[in-house]
Amino acid sequence: MxxxxxxxxxxxxxxxxxxxxxxxxxxxxxxxxxxxxxxxxxxxxxxxxxxxxxxxxxxxxxxxxxxxxxxxxxxxxxxxxxxxxxxxxxxxxxxxxxxxxxxxxxxxxxxxxxxxxxxxxxxxxxxxxxxxxxxxxEQNQNRIILQGRGKLRACKVEEIVWGKAIQGGANFYMLDNSYFFVTKPLRRYEAMLTDFSFFRCHPHYLINLNHVTEIKPDSQRIRMRTGDEVIYENRRYQQLSERLDHHKEFA
The missing domain is CATH 3.40.50.2300 (Response regulator)
Structure with missing residues (x-):
């Protein structure tokens, strides 16, 4: 040994x-x-x-x-x-x-x-x-390591637009329209990102409030800066709306 x-x-x-x-x-x-x-x-x-x-x-x-x-x-x-x-x-x-x-x-x-x-x-x-x-x-940057299968991606938190829970892990979608698969559950990253304006709008989705451009109550969807639309749960609408209003007030 x-x-x-x-x-x-x-x-x-x-x-x-x-x-x-x-x-x-x-x-x-x-x-x-x-x-x-x-x-x-x-x-x-x-x-x-x-x-x-x-x-x-x-x-x-x-x-x-x-x-x-x-x-x-x-x-x-x-x-x-x-x-x-x-x-x-x-x-x-x-x-x-x-x-x-x-x-x-x-x-x-x-x-x-x-x-x-x-x-x-x-x-x-x-x-x-x-x-x-x-x-x-040292530089007061908010960077995070995303861990995939045998590879890592270091990115700024603000580059992440939204995340989706999938079988075996999660996908994170970026401002440059790329995505990265991580092998850990979405909830693991949610715990780290909540203090950086991220919100769990649905059991399968985590969004960055900085990149929300529109909420569509009729279809229960959120339009993101990249053009993607993410589903939200109706029971989370009130909290989502309050978080967005609070976020814009202090942005």
Missing amino acids: KKINTIIIEDDKFNVLALTRIIEKHFPEITIVDTASRVNESIQKIKFHQPELLLMDIHLIDGTSFDVIRQCRDQQFKIVFMSAYHEYVIKAVQHAAVDFVFKPFDINDMVVAIDKAIDQLQDENYKLKIETLFNNV
Whole structure:
């Protein structure tokens, strides 16, 4: 069994101990080669050990894990992020499709996140995920990773016009009239996009309110900027109308 060298970057010694116990119990293939709690210390240890996996708290004593990664972009590793803070940076991480666990973490959630990171050790698209993460954090861009069969698409949230749930995943339709198939359910993306003016108008459809040009009550359809027409449920009409009015008021 190939050993996976891992560094825990965390400033809470009790969390370090908890993570160590989880790894010892569930992951015999993982070797914890070191721990760190500060930015420069983490950078030095990553460059020395060249680990395959990092378990990182986002907020460190003297900075953030992004300060660390910024100095180690040439290294090849996967990351499981941890944080107790529910803020914009958390959405940036989620939109980039990198593994994340809220603190205080549930043991099962952590096991699943580490498992997923191990599965991605050979992921050739991981660099795109990290670059998307930095675009969101450093340049305040709202970019999201769409995960298809064996390929990814990084796009700005505002480029997505609408999404449709289909068997095996969902299709997202773009401003340039292209579409991209994702292998995860539409609801998975709905949770990430709701704060960015998206609305579930029908069990099968998710729309970007920024691109609505007309509502047609007679046919229960919504006309989008691309010319596509999306069906809405009659029982959601009132909420749709209110969301649009509110959106236009603050646009």
